[in-house]
Amino acid sequence: MKLIVTKDYETMSVRAAEEIAKIINNKPDAVVGLATGSTPFEMYKELIKMNKQGTLDFSKVTTINLDEYIGLSPQHPQSYRFFMDENLFDHINIDKKNTFLPNGLAKNVDEEGKTYDNMIDSLGGTDIQLLGIGKNGHIAFNEPDEKLIAGTHMTKLTESTIKANARFFNSIEEVPKTAVTMGLGQIMKAKKILLIASGIDKAEAIKGLMSGKINTSNPSTMLQMHNDVILIADEDAVSLL
Numbered sequence: 001m002k003l004i005v006t007k008d009y010e011t012m013s014v015r016a017a018e019e020i021a022k023i024i025n026n027k028p029d030a031v032v033g034l035a036t037g038s039t040p041f042e043m044y045k046e047l048i049k050m051n052k053q054g055t056l057d058f059s060k061v062t063t064i065n066l067d068e069y070i071g072l073s074p075q076h077p078q079s080y081r082f083f084m085d086e087n088l089f090d091h092i093n094i095d096k097k098n099t100f101l102p103n104g105l106a107k108n109v110d111e112e113g114k115t116y117d118n119m120i121d122s123l124g125g126t127d128i129q130l131l132g133i134g135k136n137g138h139i140a141f142n143e144p145d146e147k148l149i150a151g152t153h154m155t156k157l158t159e160s161t162i163k164a165n166a167r168f169f170n171s172i173e174e175v176p177k178t179a180v181t182m183g184l185g186q187i188m189k190a191k192k193i194l195l196i197a198s199g200i201d202k203a204e205a206i207k208g209l210m211s212g213k214i215n216t217s218n219p220s221t222m223l224q225m226h227n228d229v230i231l232i233a234d235e236d237a238v239s240l241l
């Protein structure tokens, strides 16, 4: 794993945007795995800036997102489809037909998961997968558990994740209790993984990730088995290393 430590959140965001841009500039029809959450927020602003300045072209790019809440429609302001449209897709020259998220309204989530994984495989897999990390080490909605699931699947959110995500909703009761998430097996198929982390809240999870041990109580530790991972983290996020 290659570790790049930046001074703060802003420099982490610029550095991460450069990694994504490098992939797209080398391969204009790249398949790019994206993530939601507060961590990638500024990085998306950087990508929008590059697109507006004419140094980054999304016209042939396909994007694949990691997860979606179950029960929220794409029009719901807290759905991940809404987040991606509002914070990236509506501001760049991407063809929205080439932007994919799991369907949170699917009647049969198991079927939806298989279809999603098959689609990613049929595109040739992702060239780069962006990831955030939860305070508890979760990756996408793969929460700490006795076992982890390889493919895209339905999952229950832990209390800690529901609490962490409540800040985006009017009340904690409104936070969906389930989500559909790409599994770690599918995530690990990405050719390259870019993990970004900022803030003291993530320091414990990053310590686990870098511990040299793999365990399902910190799902991010699985990433140690991938041979091309870049972790871009600010000084606070690596303060326990």
Ligand code: PGA
Residues within 6 Å of the ligand: 036, 037, 038, 039, 040, 132, 133, 134, 135, 138, 139, 140
């Ligand atoms: P955050 O979430 O970027 O909002 O901190 C990351 C995650 O939970 O994966």
